[in-house]
Amino acid sequence: MNAPQVQAPAGNPKRRKALTAVALVVALAGIGYGAYYGLVLSHYEHTDNAYVQGNVVQLTPQVGGTVLAINADDTDFVKAGQVLVKLDPADAQVALDQAEAQLAQTVREVRTLYANNATYKAQIALREAELARVQSDVARAQEDVNRRTPLLATGAVGKEEYEHATAQLNAARAAVASAQSAALAAREQLASNQSLTDNTSVEQHPNVQRAAARVREAYLAVKRSELVAPVDGHVAKRSVQLGQRVQAGTPLMSVIALNQVWVDANFKESQLKALRIGQPVTLTADMYGSKVEYHGKIEGLGAGTGAAFALLPAQNATGNWIKVVQRLPVRVSLDPKELAEHPLRVGLSMEAKVDVADTSGKALADAPRSTAVGHAAAIEASSAEADAEVRRIIAVNTGRAAPRVAAPAVSSSPAPGGHVASAAVRASVVAGK
Template sequence: MVEQAAKGQSRQGKRRRVLLLLACLFLTLGAAAFVYHPIWGQFEESTDDAYVNGHLIELHAQVPGVVTVIDADDTQLVHEGGPLLELDATDAKVHLQQAEASYRIVAAEVNRQCLEIVSDTAATLQKQAQLQAARDDLARRLPLAHSPSMADEELAHARDAVRIAEETLKETQEQAAAAHARVVSCDPEHQPSLQQARAAYVAAYLSLERTRIKAPVSGMVARRHVQVGQQVSPGDSLMSIVPLDSLWVDANLKESQLRHVRIGQKAKVVSDLYGSQVVYPAVVEGVAAGSGSAFSLLPPQNAVGNWIKVVQRVAVRLRLDKAVLEQHPLRVGLSTLVTIDTHDRDGSLQGIKAQPGDDSTTIVYAQQLDRAEKAADRLQLAQAHRR
């Protein structure tokens, strides 16, 4: 009996010690939570309703044609200016040859008209000299009009010569004026008909260039819609490109969490893909203009009798560090955990002024126009050497 009583007291002592330790643990945790919030917790806003987002650049056909070559497929990386696909260029080549022939015809006609201007100018000078000679001859004969040595018939012939020379000069000048009216300038840079023919040639060259579709930006191909042999028309969707080097995170914060969020604040992003081993430094880049429900396809109608308040969420865009993003690539739509440091509350919640950067420009289409202009310059120079 004594041993059993001793064992019972021992068990009760252990139970008291365990309960005491648990009570101390809960008290410590409560005290830590009580101290953490006013010192550190109030300067952090976090959410796991955050997802990776990026630009989805859709490519559309600019000219009609049949797909003959596909150079890039889904999940493949492409570089800016790299080939994506090609369309049958037979019609485009024929149109370019027609435009070149039309330019040569117009250039030859303008050259002929310019030669006519030169010829008419020389003829005008010649007729002016003839008129002056006839007038001089008449002037020499007029003082001898009443002299027996000057016959009336000779004087009449001299007057007729002046009249005929004046009429001939007037006719030549009218022809020269008409020739000048047809040709604004013999300089190709200022002749409208040549400029029109050149513009038609540049347009035909661009149509040929656009049969070779190139990537406007670097990224990964997604959602390819076309197949070899498929007929496409201008505006048809071909494929999409996602630039993986310019991704961001949309953190959907509750409206009550936006109170101390400011543009420029630092943040940390942890993705489910890599876990807590990889932390992406980020910066608050902007706050959406409205809640997600306000921009939904069917916005809520709150002017009803059975209205129930629902806490709204607003997307906060976080710009990721490109160096870390390059080392640990992400994909659009991945889940993340976001923690924003709100210590610095001097910034603004308003959006920053739009400033186009390197991620929002492409030189691919400007290069196409540049090649077309250079080809037109070569054609113009070759035609000038034939004069």
């Protein structure tokens, strides 16, 4: 007798459909993510190891002195050329007065050298005229002796008269020798003086140039007693105090141009393959959050990793070794307009995302920079002012310009304890009086 067949229970169709739907969703999500990664995510490199950087310009004195005034403090905004710190200029002012007086005296002495050329030429003409006169006396005395020589034998001329004529001839010849020596000495004096004046002018004479260099040095020392801001920016790290005696090179404060900052994004070495100069970069700052985006571009890739320039570089050739992924700094410039709308500070954290779809750019710069990184025009102005002062003093003491006459007024806002020379005294000293 055949046993009855038992049928398997039918599966839950709803559960099967649910599992099939979940599997389908997962598969579609995987396909979608793969497509998104291939079409979008693979074209971007991202890092949160990025920080704002900028030029931190230190204000350091070029001459030593005592601090009389401080005109800026931390967080203050300053303009290029604005006086930030003033040192006591008393010693430098005295040195400048002495140098200007010496330059005035030197110019007048050199003018005397040129004037002596004409004097020596006149003396040469005088000596040559004297020589011509005594030579004529020799010729006349020689004729007298020649006439009396045959008459002496006949007795027509006495011996005493003949000896007298001979003595006059000898005296005339001695006078010729003396006149020749005097003329030669005058020529030598002229040649000696001309050796000091040939192929140059009063302004370009070495003595004048040496004295002018001392004036420039002293003038710059006076100007450098006022420390000006080299660039527009904000003051940070002020360490100078009133009354402090500072030496040349001592950092007093820093000026940071926050409108010229950039971002150093440190990418892993595995992310550098597709990075190129000029690629667009989107950045966000922790300070403002993801709602504020900055747009920039890659300016260049660093020449070495941070470990290569570390004070104590890793010694990977000794002992056990663990590989550490290195990072390379990539400089990213920022849009000035966006930077003005949302200012950043040096050292702030950033997140950078680079669009690496276009890899036609260069990985390394291959041409020198065409423009200067920075230019402190406010500091250069002192040299031009010193040259103008030197030219003025030379012009006054060569007689081509009138002396500067100024009222004996002092500075409108002298610093406490500062030394301010009278303008009238300065004018008289420069004029060589």
